[in-house]
Amino acid sequence: MNISDGKRRFPWWHEAVLGVLLIALLITAGIVNPGFLNLRGQLLLSRHLWEFALLALPMTLIILTGGIDLSVGSAMGMCAVAFGMCYSSTGSVALSCLVCLLVGVAGGGVNGWLISRMNVHPLIVTLATYAAFRGLGEGLSQGESYSQFGEDFSEVARGMWGGVPIPAYLFGLLALGCALFLSRTPGGRYVYAIGHNEQAVRFSGVNVGRVKLLLYASSGLMAGLTTIIYVSRFDTAKADAGTGFELDVITAVVVGGTSIYGGRGNIGGTVLGLLLIHETRQFVSRQWQVDELKSIVVGLLLIGSLLLYRGMQVRNRE
């Protein structure tokens, strides 16, 4: 019996749309303001992007399973405090980084445990830890800020290798890893399948709870890693680190075409979504120098892109 692969409609239209929008934006921006397309400037300013970008990777995986993690920003606050407190008592950056990562994993683990073992809805769990993590950071540090971690450490985020910011390499590596994980490993397949039908995956002998636990823990780990970059970039560790990050990260993932209901989306889309939002913000702030416009435009971009996807999806099925 001969079995074809079957007719597959063009599967990359999400990415295509994002790509077209991004190029249109860059061209428009380039015409309006030729200085905008300066590569060196773009690379310098890309420093604003990497923290969101890193957090967007595990967030993509989590949203693909139909979950959500509202607590990543707060987890950063907690991690930053852990970093600062550890540094101020030991003076060792390496040890502080380790502690920071561990605290992140622990926080993510708590989320994962509540979600997978206690069966509480991720939105509720992470809404609770959203408040709890930030509060824990504030309480432990008493609102104190820690700084002066040394020039070397600030190179981690501010330094450049070959004109490219160091975190970009990290992101590139991890994004590739995530993309490979999603497309080629059993774990990645489970992530998609859980997003569509968790029950069926459970019946297939997959330990769904463990997959989820690992995902949320890795989100926590990434919050820890991001905190290290954040602390390095601003030379400040304080409980308010990462305030509001969760919404920006979710926005990027969703604009990148990942379905909030799970099952659909990929890392490529997330990367494009991140770039689109980043460039839009930059363009808006260059063009009008009005901070509040950025939030308006990004908000509209979010709703608009989803409307666009819906429209295209309907057309695609016709």
Place this chain on the structure above:
Amino acid sequence: MADPLIHVDRLCKSYVGVHALADVSLDIRAGEVHALCGENGAGKSTLIKILSGVTRSDAGTVQLEGKPLPAGDVHATEDRGVIALHQESTVFPDLDAVDNLFVGCELRKWRGLLLNRAEMRRQTLALLERLGENIDPTRPVGELPMAQRQMVAMARALARRCRLLIMDEPTASLSARETQVLLQLVRQFRSQGVSVLYVSHRLEEVFQVADRVTVLRDGHHVDTRDIIDVDHAELIRMMVGREAAELVGRHHSKSAIGETVLQVRGLTRSDSFHDISFELRAGEVVGLAGLVGAGRSEVARALFGIDHYDSGTVTAAGQRLPVGDVAAAMKHGLALVPEDRQHEGLVLPMPVSSNLSLSVLSSLTRCGLVSRSRERELVQQQISALSIKTAGMEVAAETLSGGNQQKIVVGKWLASRPRVLILDEPTRGVDVAAKAQLHRLIRQLASEGMATLMISSELPEILSVSDRILVMREGQLAGELEGATATAEQVLALALPEEREVSVSS
């Protein structure tokens, strides 16, 4: 002959270029039970949706007593007395019985501003009493057993002036006893002058209750006959379009029974089953019969590690299985084809290939990555072995018919090369031809040495496929019968609770 109650004239409907209905005409008389038969995909559901106002037809009309029914308007249709009970029981699980009965047609007071709750409650109680059901009207319906949910849905139809009741697979999740109660109700409706359009895959029911039968095939109207003019084989031929004698009858190609591969001892879970012990030997098919709610699926799920159990042991291939560990069960050769195909068996939007390889994915890896070629090979093999009809391995599983979907679920488990195959309602919602194929497959696997535990609510299926039959009653094993000699009466006698009436006459 009296004027028909419903006159369906040349209905057409197509989805994405595929004809779901083509020129279907049909009369339903007042006070008759009219059965609608056809394989999956024959257009039954579409016809029902159009009749009940859920969707509009592309062409054609539906007339109720000579006046056209408004198209695509459930409210208006229901107001005219055409009420549908849809395939998936359409109750609101979080609402209580009163709300379930009256949502969409609430009784009101104060010029329609407020609900007349007292009256609705009174009527609900009266209706449920009429149905002979003792249902707590304050409990969310989702907490009720399946059969009672169905009753609530029926009561909902009774609550309105019902002229035509459309029942789409109403017994799909009911036990034999409950089915009889339901059929009795259908007769009761008829005696009150209500017409019933009865859709079912279970032909026994059709012969029991229907006055006339209409057969659809591939969206076309094949024929409408009085039920006394057709017999089983002919009806099947009309549905399938070919001689189907081979589809019925018992398979008893006694295969060689080997050593014990699964041993269950004293399995107990306080809220669902108690002290279950049995063994399964290589090469035999054991049927697990019983009423819905007797705890059969729960036992299967516990065996396989989906749910936990309190005490007892499960031993497979000489190894005791840990509690609640699906992976371990799989490692020791167990496989479970679950009851609910759409929710537990398949990831519908994902490709056929991913579904077939889902349970064995980790064995298809090379350096941690899924090997595409090995996956392809496996999938190709399963598709041809089970003759799954699909446009390709990359099309979404949801595009396949019910029977082919079920084959995917079976194929997915056969891919794990199990020694013990547990099948929970393997042919529910599957059309006649596919059902027969599945039955043949089960026997064939047995002859190759597979030990099979098959849960089924369809007695003919149990009787025709099993070597041995275990019967469960209220969470306990009530007895064991020899497959070759058992009769439906014996099985029922074991399955029915002792203290209750066995007869179903009202």
Place this chain on the structure above:
Amino acid sequence: MSIMEQYGMRSNRGWSLTCLLAFSCLWGCSGGTESGPSTTSGGTEEKLTICLLPKIKGIAYFSSCAEGAREAADELGNVELIYDGPTDGDPKKQAEMIEQWTVEGVDVICVAPNAPDVVAGAMRDAQDAGIKVLTWDAEGVEGTRSFFVNQATSQAIGEGMVQAMVKDLGGPDVEGDVVIISSDATSANQNAWIDVMKPALEKTKLNLVTIKYPGENASNALADAQDVIKKYPNLKGIFGISSVSFPGAAEAVEQMGKSGEILVTGLSTPNEMKRFVRNGTVKSVVLWNTIDLGYLTVLAAESLAQGKLKPGDTAIQAGRLGEKPIAGDNILLGDILVFTADNIDQYDF
């Protein structure tokens, strides 16, 4: 088949196109009304681009500073002024704005650092890129700027508030409880002031019973003030040290009918607090002339860019303000002002 088709969304053909169009409009219609700050040399004379970065954009304090800055820019004529800052006061966004301006190549960046450490890196980078960097309103980390337009240090502010409170309550011998209502527990400025206020209060007979952190939330600030008034019967004064908690505390005192019994003080522009000063809830409002601060900052920035202002200068010619002294690298605006019922009506900002 999916639910989408059942809903019969037919007229979608044009939809996606419309959406696309809408997007391109959004980005495309930049409109030539306001050109970017890029150093375009087309035109009669080179314009200086001066960026004024407040701690928070959108609060009255900085809006009045911006007013003075615009006045200076108009007066000078050769200055293109950009006034922008984070609307939520996030210091990280301040840093990012500095970085963005650095890439754009503006001439002068005047920073009011909300958290000096956070913006230090960006300010150094800007200086390395040849951009003149000033701080105003608050001091930055050492070596990140050439001049500081200094209106008052945290020291002066903290002590000023404590002194005002002591004076209003009737002199150094008055005993009683006071509370501080701050912003978030992590707010850098407020924490710096609190660090000054605590020892200053210890020297008085006033007893600091607690510090509340209602965040930038007016309802919480009002609620916290009401609660402390009920909780501490011996309460004599409340320091409201954020733009939200000062009016919140005053409102609470007024609503509970304690005007005159419990005094409120803090930092604010006079217009914001006139109502409370007139009815006696607030006797003193501590601040400086914010309009002049913005004005002086822009003048200093322009002088610096033109080379008129060099390290080592001891004074600067500051337009309508006359000559202002420079101490080291601090350009001094003058002392803090204390607005009272007697003088508050003379100010309108």
Place this chain on the structure above:
Amino acid sequence: MSSLTDIAIRVLRQREVGLLLLIIVVTAIVSTVDPGFLAVGNLKDILVRSAPTAIVACGVMLVVVTGEIDISVGSLMALLAALMGLLISRHEWQLSMWVGIPAVLLCGTLIGLLTGTLVTLGKVPSIIVTLGLLTALRGATTLLMRGENIDGLPEGLQSLAKSGIGGLPLSVWTAMGVLMFTGVIITHTALGRRLFALGSSAYAAKMTGLSETRLKLFAFAYTGFLTALATVVDVPRLPKIESGIGNGFELLVVTCVVVGGVAISGGRGRLVGVMLAVVLLTMVRPVLTFLDVGEAGEKWTKAIQGLFILLAVITDTVVSRRPTGSARGPVPVKPSSHLESEGAPA
């Protein structure tokens, strides 16, 4: 014989009972530390602070009941407050209160309708629509206010909001009215029952001919209207209108709805539970003040709030799992019989 324990378990499983117990315990502890907590004035203050949350929670609850969510109410409140200030403040356009306030209410309703339209007709998930609005409306507010705070609202409105009628401010009366109205909608109107029905099973609702679009539009529009109402009655109580109004309000409201026992997947929930959650969460700040936790303790406020929610969520899971007896692992999933909202089979 087990009926009594059955009843006991059923009573204890009610979220309302747990919340009420928690409120009583917390009150008891605080009032032993400082009896002043029970003073009439303080209880009144708690009531007044609960009012806006209670009003908006009534709307958001209905949205959640239909299976959607609204996280834009805080930003919407800020925008409407700014609008109200611009319209009727004596320093701005100085319109009459009788024109300005209806305009604000209308505007709130319209934005709610817009949200609902995007969700129902645009088919954009509500969490995304309202996330977008959360950002966009906040930006629009700042733009609208042009960096200035607005005061000078009409004296009449201010005094109604501050001292009110019969000893209680306008907001409390409004909250009571809204509460009663919403209660009647939920239990005594077809509309209310249909909202629950829709959330309980979208498939069954479709098969019953309920209009998902209309029901959801109502829920969102009602939320928009109530947000406007809360703005009108509560904001004049504040010293001035600034762009930060309603900061974090959306999360507070959603938290109240969730802690109050409304199922996030829709279909289940009771108004009483939500209201108790509103009171409980409003109590946290005054409780900490009256416990006199001191300066260091104050900095733990957020953590305590978070742990509170976490505790509520965990207790709930533990308690609600008890009846399934010895199930130690994941709660056994009932073989669900109704299709999820998407993909009704053809």
